[in-house]
Amino acid sequence: xxKTLNILNRIASDVQLMFRRxxxxxxxxxxxxxKKKQPAVEILLITSRDTGRWVIxxxxxxxxKSAAAAAxxxxxxxxxxxxxxxxTPIGSYNYLKGLSHGLKVxxxxxxxPLAVDDLSKNFPEKDERRAEWVSCPEAxxxxxxxxxxxxxxxxxxxxxxxxxxxxxxDA
Numbered sequence: 695x696x697k698t699l700n701i702l703n704r705i706a707s708d709v710q711l712m713f714r715r716x717x718x719x720x721x722x723x724x725x726x727x728x729k730k731k732q733p734a735v736e737i738l739l740i741t742s743r744d745t746g747r748w749v750i751x752x753x754x755x756x757x758x759k760s761a762a763a764a765a766x767x768x769x770x771x772x773x774x775x776x777x778x779x780x781x782t783p784i785g786s787y788n789y790l791k792g793l794s795h796g797l798k799v800x801x802x803x804x805x806x807p808l809a810v811d812d813l814s815k816n817f818p819e820k821d822e823r824r825a826e827w828v829s830c831p832e833a834x835x836x837x838x839x840x841x842x843x844x845x846x847x848x849x850x851x852x853x854x855x856x857x858x859x860x861x862x863x864d865a
Contacts (some may be wrong), residue, residue, distance in 0.1 A: 717788070717800045721761045722752030723769035723779065723808040724849060727827070733857045735850050737833040738810065740773050741824045744792065748836035751775075752803050764792050765806045774817030777810040784849055787841025805845055 725738035739748045753768040755761070766779040783804040790798045828836065830850035834843040 717802045718754075718791070719751050720754055720791075720801050721765040721768065722803045722804045722805045723765040723775075724750055724784065724805050724845070725769055725775050725808045725810050726775060726849070726853070727810050728853065728857065735830050735848060735853045736776055736827045737830055738773055738775060738825055738827055739833055739836060743819070743822050747838055748833075750805070750837075750842070761804055763802075763805045766808060769808050769819045770814075771818045772823060774814040774820060775808065776809045776812040776814070777808050779806050779808040780804070784852075785841075787839050787844045787845060787847070789839045789842075802843075805842075808851065 727736050729736065740751060742749050751769040751772040753764065756764040756767065759767065762779050762781045769775045783806050786804045787801050787803050788800060791801045792798050830846050834846045837843055
């Protein structure tokens, strides 16, 4: 009996692997600013359009745009921010993206820091989302994805170390 259950478990596992879709890639912008009076980093979080949970601006690859440029474009469309984006990601995190027809797909989001220079009052998704500047620990507590929580906290440590060493962040 035990041998039969092991075989059935192996078959079930193999069937799951056969139907598993490849991870889809997205690009996200970790929009930040550094407070001048005290060394503190703030993150701009936005709400998702469907569930209202706290997220960072992110989206699919765009033809003719680098990954960093696509992340910067998403930051503009979803949060109305512009600034200097680093071309090297600080890391990535995974999450399940719900699609319009109910299917959920695995997504890996490569995250690029964006030093915010300008906030616009008018941008494409202005009426569809809320945005808030929060401390890094607060941002980490609001987002649901464990990998994103870790990236935010690691980013804060890196930025504070840069500020301590150089007196100014490296944008």
